[in-house]
Amino acid sequence: MTIHERSSDTLRPLDNSTVEAFAQSLRGELIRRGDAGYDAARTVFNRMIDKRPALIARCAGVADVIAAVNFARRNNLLIAVRGGGHSVSGYSVCDDGLVIDLSRMKGLYVDPIERTVRAEPGLTWGELNHELQVFGLGATGGYVSITGIGGLTLSGGYGWLVRKHGLALDNLRSVDLVTAEGELLTADATRNPELYWGVRGGGGNFGIVTSFEFNVYPVGQVLAGLVIHPRTAATDLVRYYREQSPSFPDELTSAVLLFHLPAAPFLPPEMHGLPVAAIAVCYAGDLAAGEAVLRPIRAFGQPLADTIEALPYRVAQTGADALWPPGLHYYWKSSYLSDFDDAAVATFVEFAERAPSDKTVVLIEQSTSDALRGIDPHSTAFPHRAWPLNFLISTGWEDAADTGRNIDWTRAFMSAMKPHLEDASYSNYTFLGDANENWRHDAYGENQRRLINVKNRYDPANLFRLNPNIEPRL
Ligand code: FAD
Numbered sequence: 345m346t347i348h349e350r351s352s353d354t355l356r357p358l359d360n361s362t363v364e365a366f367a368q369s370l371r372g373e374l375i376r377r378g379d380a381g382y383d384a385a386r387t388v389f390n391r392m393i394d395k396r397p398a399l400i401a402r403c404a405g406v407a408d409v410i411a412a413v414n415f416a417r418r419n420n421l422l423i424a425v426r427g428g429g430h431s432v433s434g435y436s437v438c439d440d441g442l443v444i445d446l447s448r449m450k451g452l453y454v455d456p457i458e459r460t461v462r463a464e465p466g467l468t469w470g471e472l473n474h475e476l477q478v479f480g481l482g483a484t485g486g487y488v489s490i491t492g493i494g495g496l497t498l499s500g501g502y503g504w505l506v507r508k509h510g511l512a513l514d515n516l517r518s519v520d521l522v523t524a525e526g527e528l529l530t531a532d533a534t535r536n537p538e539l540y541w542g543v544r545g546g547g548g549n550f551g552i553v554t555s556f557e558f559n560v561y562p563v564g565q566v567l568a569g570l571v572i573h574p575r576t577a578a579t580d581l582v583r584y585y586r587e588q589s590p591s592f593p594d595e596l597t598s599a600v601l602l603f604h605l606p607a608a609p610f611l612p613p614e615m616h617g618l619p620v621a622a623i624a625v626c627y628a629g630d631l632a633a634g635e636a637v638l639r640p641i642r643a644f645g646q647p648l649a650d651t652i653e654a655l656p657y658r659v660a661q662t663g664a665d666a667l668w669p670p671g672l673h674y675y676w677k678s679s680y681l682s683d684f685d686d687a688a689v690a691t692f693v694e695f696a697e698r699a700p701s702d703k704t705v706v707l708i709e710q711s712t713s714d715a716l717r718g719i720d721p722h723s724t725a726f727p728h729r730a731w732p733l734n735f736l737i738s739t740g741w742e743d744a745a746d747t748g749r750n751i752d753w754t755r756a757f758m759s760a761m762k763p764h765l766e767d768a769s770y771s772n773y774t775f776l777g778d779a780n781e782n783w784r785h786d787a788y789g790e791n792q793r794r795l796i797n798v799k800n801r802y803d804p805a806n807l808f809r810l811n812p813n814i815e816p817r818l
Contacts, residue, residue, distance in 0.1 A: 358419055363399065366415045372404035372448060385445065386437055388426070390674040392747070393434030397424065400443040406520070406528060406554045412444045413552065414526040417807055424810045425548050427465045428492015432676045433776045435548075435810040436495070444552060446494065454479055454560075460517060462557045465494040469503070473658040482563030482628075482657040485512035487599075489662045490670070493556060499547045499772045499812060500726055502734075504568070504626035504661060507597045507713035509561055513544040513726055514719060520555040524807040528554070542798035545725030545791065547771065547811040550802040567627040567634040568660035569610070569652035577645055578602055578621035578693045582708070584644055585623060586684050589710050590732065595629035596637055599709035601667075602696040608666040610651050617702065618648075625652060626660055667705050672740040675751050677758045678773035679765040679786070680711060680731035688764040692735075695757040700749045703740035706757075708733050711770075725798075727789035728768055735761065736773050771812040787812055 367374035375385045376399055385400045398421070401412040416423045422441030429436050429447065437443055449464040450471060456479040463472055470489025473482055484505040485496055493512070501512020509515065518532035521543065529551075531540035542550055573581050585600040592598060600623050607616045623641055627634035631654055642650055655663075681688070696706045711734035721727045739754045741747070758765075771787040788795055792814070799806075799814045806816055 358398070362419070366399075366401075366411070369411045370401060370404070370408045372408045373402040375400040375402065386443070388429040388431070388434065388437050389670050390430075390432055390434060391671055391744075392673045392675060393437060395434070395437045395439045397438055397443045398440050400445055402445045402448055404448060406522070409444060409446070409522045409552050409554055410526045410528065412442065413522050413524065413807075416442045416444075417524065417526070422810070423807060425494075425552055425808070427494030428468050428490070428496070430491045431495055432674055432772075432774070433812075438810055446552070446554075447492075449554070454481070456481065459560050459562075460557055461560050462555055463493055464555060465492070465553055467493050469493060469496070470658065470661060473661055476560055477656055477658045480562055480564055481560040483512070483558050483560045484509045484515055486661060488665045488668055489658075490665060494553060495548070496772060497556060498543060498553065499545065500728075500770055502709070502711070502770075504566070504597050504657070505561065505563065505628055506716070507592075507594045507710065508628055508715060509559075510715055510719060511726065512558070513724055515559040516544055516556060517559060518557040519543055519553045521551040521553050523551045524803045524805065532557075538798055539802060541723075542725050542795055542802075545727070545788070546795050546798065546814060548808055549795070549799055549811055549814045551808065563628055563657040565631060565654045566657050566660050567631060567638060567652055568625060568655050568663055569650070570622045570624050570663075571642055571644075571647050571652065572605070572615075572620050572622045572649040573645055573647050575602065575619040575621055575697070578696070579689060580645060581621045581623065582689050582692060583686070585708070586689065588641070592710065593629075593637060594713040594715050595634065596625060596627050597710070598623060598625045599707050600624075601705055601707040602693070603667060603705040603707075604702040606666040606669075610663070611649065615649065619702075620648065624664065628657070668738070668740070672703055672742055673744065673747060673750070675739045675754055676737065676773055676775050677754055678734060678736040678769055679758075679761070680728060680768045680770070681708065681733045681735045681761075681765055682731060683764045684708070684733060685764070688761065691757075691760045691764075695753075695760060698753065699739070700746060700753050701739065701741035703742065704750075705736075705738045705740070707736050707738070709736070710734075721789070722791060725788065725791050725795055727791050728770060731766060731768060734770060734773070735765065776812060784812075784814070788814070
């Protein structure tokens, strides 16, 4: 299956001297079709996405980002912005246009006194937390370590500290951002406050963030891991999770997952490939209190294995990496879920059983807490604060020949779950290329109108449109 962008663009042909002058203006590297490294540079996490940009600007710093935005605007080039390259919808690469690749921008500065970090947009969560751990600190964001900080933060940001400290965007104190006009602005609570409101949930719609400033927290050891049950126990385990999770304290972030065990260092080799049901946990708080909270979860039923242990937070954040290897074909659909009755549980378990690929993970995670409910849904552009659960089908497969049946199965699964799902979804967990016309409502809810106003002000020509796009009213 070929994925097309939703809008086609008329491109002005570029002559060599124009391109050469642009290349010379960069401190970083300009990669063109035919250059060594072109194919590696256009490859993103999701192998479903196979696009051939005209140019890839590997930016070395803010000056390069400004030059690239100005070059694209003047030459009417479609822009794709790449941070960690994990966009499931494939927004970080395009056909024919210019990829503004931030992945080499990995500078960071930790202020351990103020408990803040300034981070450049090419960092992954693993890299950021690796440095923060030196100070006994950690940042919210990312259930896996290799996702980029940029795309994850700008549209939301779930991770192992989310129920205690909020989403990644809730901890965003300020950004430096290059606008469509090539201007560098700072946005925070007092400078460009409307832009600051919009970047916290509005995706990459308003410009390219060149610096993120986050609040970070003391996090030493956490209790993290999986309680793994045989798949035959899935219905009981999922019901148990449904019943018990509402009383979990905010220190505990968790999910229930159905998947096949990957080859992972923390599992004996003979378990590789087993279909299982598991509860994944991370308790960030007093460890003795955490042991008590986790005891009944670990004692439930007859687990095959229990990998929960005290780990440095940055190590815990790598625990789920093996479930999402780069380079597979991925097709994700998700929606928030409030009505998780026995019929929904049965559908969830039955569809998982029939998954065409053993690389697929289906899960339900807790998506609220006292801390999240305490945040006004209009105080940032991200509206989803109180839905109890988030349902995700992360379909993954190796062989392109299996694409059709994996996508068909995912769509059938979503349709069967539909009666139980909210008209609300997290755009970062959803392949939007074939989304229905209501997706903007589902992603932005009542914040949509205000987002259009911010878009009109900062990007009225929709230069930044490969994202969960907010169309300006021209
Ligand atoms: P990219 O593909 O590089 O960027 C995606 C888009 O974000 C860009 O096209 C652009 O529109 C925008 N963007 C990125 N950086 C900038 C910037 N600096 N300025 C302006 N716009 C920018 N989400 C969660 O909330 N929690 C998770 O734990 C989580 N785990 C994931 C695990 C995997 C394996 C995958 C594939 C995805 C996961 N996601 C998760 C979803 C994730 O949030 C999105 O895929 C997100 O887009 C990834 O950000 P990125 O920078 O890596 O992506």
